[in-house]
Amino acid sequence: MDAPAHELILAPLRGVTGLRFRQAFQAHLTGLDRAVAPFIATVQGPRVKPEILRGVDPAAQPAGLPLIPQVIGKDPAQLRVMLRAMRALGYADIDLNAGCPWPFVAKKGRGAGLLRDEASLAAMLEAGCEELGPGHFSLKVRLGLDDATLLPRRLPLIQSFPLRELCVHPRTAKQMYEGAVDLETFARVAEACRLPLVYNGDIRTLGDFRRLSARFPGIRRWMLGRGLVANPFLAESIRADTDTRVLARFQAWHADLLERYAADAPGDHALLGHLKELWAYLAPTFRDGRRLWDALKLTRTRAEFERVLALSRLEWA
Ligand SMILES: Cc1cc2nc3c(=O)[nH]c(=O)nc-3n(C[C@H](O)[C@H](O)[C@H](O)COP(=O)(O)O)c2cc1C
Numbered sequence: 652m653d654a655p656a657h658e659l660i661l662a663p664l665r666g667v668t669g670l671r672f673r674q675a676f677q678a679h680l681t682g683l684d685r686a687v688a689p690f691i692a693t694v695q696g697p698r699v700k701p702e703i704l705r706g707v708d709p710a711a712q713p714a715g716l717p718l719i720p721q722v723i724g725k726d727p728a729q730l731r732v733m734l735r736a737m738r739a740l741g742y743a744d745i746d747l748n749a750g751c752p753w754p755f756v757a758k759k760g761r762g763a764g765l766l767r768d769e770a771s772l773a774a775m776l777e778a779g780c781e782e783l784g785p786g787h788f789s790l791k792v793r794l795g796l797d798d799a800t801l802l803p804r805r806l807p808l809i810q811s812f813p814l815r816e817l818c819v820h821p822r823t824a825k826q827m828y829e830g831a832v833d834l835e836t837f838a839r840v841a842e843a844c845r846l847p848l849v850y851n852g853d854i855r856t857l858g859d860f861r862r863l864s865a866r867f868p869g870i871r872r873w874m875l876g877r878g879l880v881a882n883p884f885l886a887e888s889i890r891a892d893t894d895t896r897v898l899a900r901f902q903a904w905h906a907d908l909l910e911r912y913a914a915d916a917p918g919d920h921a922l923l924g925h926l927k928e929l930w931a932y933l934a935p936t937f938r939d940g941r942r943l944w945d946a947l948k949l950t951r952t953r954a955e956f957e958r959v960l961a962l963s964r965l966e967w968a
Pocket residue numbers: 662663664665666667688689690721748750751791820828851852853854874875876877878
């Protein structure tokens with residue numbers, strides 16, 4: 652029997668892969684099977700204000716890209732409130748963030764900090780699985796906080812719950828988003844893990860995907876983050892097993908995304924904030940990307956930004 656097809660999942664990148672990014676992606680590009688939305692923090696009290704859930708409003712989601720909302724928090728009662736609000740919107744599958752590395756999050760026992768306190772992690776997994784039922788709650792983790800020993804130690808607890816999947820970004824919180832991914836430890840986790848496992852981290856090129864999928868033949872779920880933002884054709888190229896980039900399609904996608912950002916932004920300042928965050932990832936994809944990025948960074952208005960882009964002859968690096 653053939654191995655099941657690879658599933659490609661858009662990573663949650665707060666401020667980057669939100670609603671507008673997903674809408675523009677689906678309007679112009681292909682290759683993603685589903686997306687995890689950037690985290691939404693649990694709230695105090697019995698009610699979740701609708702504006703908190705705007706990014707996961709089902710009516711606004713693009714067709715063909717099933718969305719899994721993600722929650723960050725550490726209080727099981729607050730988690731239940733958020734899960735119920737999301738279920739009320741129609742979501743059956745929801746993810747818990749146990750990977751956010753920022754010290755102000757992790758120190759408070761949220762995000763990657765959840766891994767530190769076994770009882771707290773257990774209480775969250777129990778609440779999530781109970782609220783959503785078996786096979787509907789999932790967890791996104793790192794290998795640990797300061798070193799890579801924590802996830803291997805927590806794995807027996809994690810997989811004692813009927814989770815839909817476990818997504819592993821094989822870095823420690825201390826590494827933030829830099830330094831090498833620890834594939835040795837990921838391999839050990841993969842060997843011990845009975846839950847469906849997602850690999851996430853540093854898939855930037857088709858070559859990276861080929862290498863990783865050859866090294867981990869048992870993995871069928873792959874999450875793409877910064878690599879897909881830098882090259883929006885990445886999922887499509889992985890599917891086609893060849894580079895599918897076309898500049899005209901890139902430009903159509905970008906123009907559409909810019910319009911969507913502009914429609915939300917109260918003014919050029921906010922719009923440029925979005926665009927610069929995006930281009931911090933995109934620029935290195937282009938020849939002379941450093942110079943282009945330096946020029947884009949200095950722009951102060953939409954018109955200036957568009958002029959710099961129009962004057963630069965975009966060519967793939
Ligand atoms: C700007 C930024 C925002 C992120 N926001 C989230 C988030 O909301 N939830 C989450 O689980 N991970 C978040 N991450 C982590 C990514 O989902 C992913 O695990 C990480 O970037 C590694 O994958 P990559 O190398 O493919 O980007 C974020 C990462 C970045 C760089």
